[in-house]
Amino acid sequence: MSDIAKLQIGENSYEFPLIKGTENEVAIDVKTLRNATNGVITIDPGYKNTGSCVSGITFLDGEKGILRYRGYSIEELAEKADFLEVAYLLIFGNLPTSEQLEKFHSDIKSNSVVDDDVKKIVDAFPKTAHPMGVLSSLTSALTAFNPSSVDVDSEEDMYNSVVKIMGKFPVLVAWTMRKKQGLPLNYGSKNLGYVENIMKMMFEQPNEDYVINPIIKNALDKLLILHADHEQNCSTSTVRIAGSSHVGLFASLSTGISALWGPLHGGANQAVLEMLEAIRQDGGDTKKYMAKAKDKSDPFRLMGFGHRVYKNFDPRAKIIKKAAEEVLNDLGINDPILEIAKGLSEEALSDPYFVDRKLYPNVDFYSGIIYRAMGIPVEMFTVMFALGRLPGWIAQWKEMRTNKEPIGRPRQIYNGENLRSFIPLDKR
Numbered sequence: 001m002s003d004i005a006k007l008q009i010g011e012n013s014y015e016f017p018l019i020k021g022t023e024n025e026v027a028i029d030v031k032t033l034r035n036a037t038n039g040v041i042t043i044d045p046g047y048k049n050t051g052s053c054v055s056g057i058t059f060l061d062g063e064k065g066i067l068r069y070r071g072y073s074i075e076e077l078a079e080k081a082d083f084l085e086v087a088y089l090l091i092f093g094n095l096p097t098s099e100q101l102e103k104f105h106s107d108i109k110s111n112s113v114v115d116d117d118v119k120k121i122v123d124a125f126p127k128t129a130h131p132m133g134v135l136s137s138l139t140s141a142l143t144a145f146n147p148s149s150v151d152v153d154s155e156e157d158m159y160n161s162v163v164k165i166m167g168k169f170p171v172l173v174a175w176t177m178r179k180k181q182g183l184p185l186n187y188g189s190k191n192l193g194y195v196e197n198i199m200k201m202m203f204e205q206p207n208e209d210y211v212i213n214p215i216i217k218n219a220l221d222k223l224l225i226l227h228a229d230h231e232q233n234c235s236t237s238t239v240r241i242a243g244s245s246h247v248g249l250f251a252s253l254s255t256g257i258s259a260l261w262g263p264l265h266g267g268a269n270q271a272v273l274e275m276l277e278a279i280r281q282d283g284g285d286t287k288k289y290m291a292k293a294k295d296k297s298d299p300f301r302l303m304g305f306g307h308r309v310y311k312n313f314d315p316r317a318k319i320i321k322k323a324a325e326e327v328l329n330d331l332g333i334n335d336p337i338l339e340i341a342k343g344l345s346e347e348a349l350s351d352p353y354f355v356d357r358k359l360y361p362n363v364d365f366y367s368g369i370i371y372r373a374m375g376i377p378v379e380m381f382t383v384m385f386a387l388g389r390l391p392g393w394i395a396q397w398k399e400m401r402t403n404k405e406p407i408g409r410p411r412q413i414y415n416g417e418n419l420r421s422f423i424p425l426d427k428r
């Protein structure tokens with residue numbers, strides 16, 4: 001293949017270089033398009049064909065169902081690594097040595113105390129507040145308690161801001177859940193692993209010692225790893241674009257949390273569970289809901305199905321389906337909605353509507369079933385997604401700032417009124 005793209009506009013022809021990624025993906029570099037053509041731009045709603053950056057963090061091939069972090073397959077990482085190792089890998093580029101991991105964990109622990117005044121903010125929210133709104137606000141509020149700006153050219157400064165948020169974010173997650181449940185806001189213990197400590201902070205009851213269940217710990221580790229990054233999705237792009245104005249890490253993360261909340265993105269895990277529960281309460285008639293999903297006059301969509309990039313299968317969904325079966329089995333839980341989920345999925349996979357549109361179960365289809373088995377309330381599911389996605393957002397923000405990317409500022413094609421004269425109020 002030649003390494004230039006040719007564009008003909010009227011009489012004029014233009015050439016643009018092609019950029020090739022390490023996995024041979026190809027892009028037309030249109031950086032000079034507007035200047036060269038005297039004002040012509042590209043338009044691509046939803047960015048279905050537009051790359052926003054060149055990134056070395058995550059590789060995803062939606063046609064083949066491949067997902068890799070820094071070159072390691074998601075299957076291998078989910079089986080062999082723990083969440084903190086994966087966080088280090090995403091943020092710093094390589095798997096840590098045991099000394100590096102120990103130092104990373106110890107620095108995170110030293111930064112895990114949140115200013116006690118944050119409790120007053122948590123207290124001010126009504127118990128009915130959605131945890132994602134609370135989490136986004138609390139993350140933004142952290143900027144008020146940690147006002148010093150990060151010198152992105154200083155590795156030390158960058159490292160310190162990473163360990164700060166890796167330490168404090170799980171506390172905010174736990175407090176968000178405990179507020180909802182009317183439990184005292186607590187801290188975990190420095191003697192526990194990163195994920196074990198998150199569990200203690202979330203689940204410990206005020207009147208009993210918390211004992212870690214290894215089945216739940218392993219499942220949570222896996223879920224967090226599977227959610228840890230997914231290249232330029234909606235929330236990650238939001239974090240990058242907010243950060244491109246040079247607003248700080250915590251403020252950028254808070255915008256990502258809001259973007260993740262939507263039911264077409266991370267909010268789908270809550271929507272899936274609510275959908276499965278509604279089907280169960282409606283007598284378990286999956287065919288009725290399949291028909292609704294296919295009916296173009298009905299806004300209902302089969303939640304947990306379809307993906308912008310995966311047009312074969314979502315490799316994360318495969319791993320989670322197996323994990324959901326194992327966790328329910330190991331915990332001795334017989335959850336009827338697992339059967340409904342499997343039934344729906346089997347029907348969809350042989351239905352021409354879903355097959356033709358390449359709609360497969362995505363990461364959110366089975367994750368809620370595991371969260372529910374762990375005793376996590378449905379409204380917290382997307383918060384768990386955010387907890388997993390934290391290292392990905394950090395890595396992407398760090399890469400964007402370190403690469404000195406320009407401020408994100410898309411163009412538009414205007415289709416409003418042309419110039420018209422102002423008519424005074426009494427003449428309208």
Ligand code: CMC
Nearest residue numbers: 263264265266268293301302303304305306307308357362
């Ligand atoms: N149920 C029924 N029809 C669907 C669904 C669905 N879940 N998803 C897509 N379609 C149809 C859609 O109506 C359209 O049909 P047609 O070509 O006849 O107009 C076609 O499939 C293509 O859909 P699209 O909306 O153009 O595709 P998209 O790439 O813009 O949207 C999506 C991707 C994930 C937003 C969408 O599939 C969806 O809404 N899924 C349900 C929500 C969900 O599970 N989201 C979680 C995504 S994975 C977690 C994450 O990374 O956030």
